[in-house]
Amino acid sequence: MYHVYVLQSLTDGRTYVGYTNDVERRLAEHNAGKSKATKHRRPFKILFVEEYKTMKEAKDKEIWWKSSSGRKKLKAYFSMLMDTNS
Secondary structure, X not given: OEEEEEEEEOOOOOEEEEEEOOHHXXXXXXXXXXXXXXXXXXXXXXXXXXXXXXXXXXXXXXXHXXXXXXXXXXXXXXXXXXHHHO
16 A cells, blocks of 8 residues: 655644655654655654555655645645634
């Protein structure tokens, strides 16, 4: 199984989207500074994870989440969460 994950930086609040076959390992790598794209924004927490049968499905969804439409949906999702937590 493959997973698309969304992390949130506890430093600046921004999100990062990726895909993997081992979410806990990837989170540990991000938090250890092993990812060039995220090492300056650590630590991270997992916001959510989606599961897919194939790597292609996961990669396609990761690309969508990183697109303009996907980012808008993420922003709307997290604003809704913030409203319910208030």
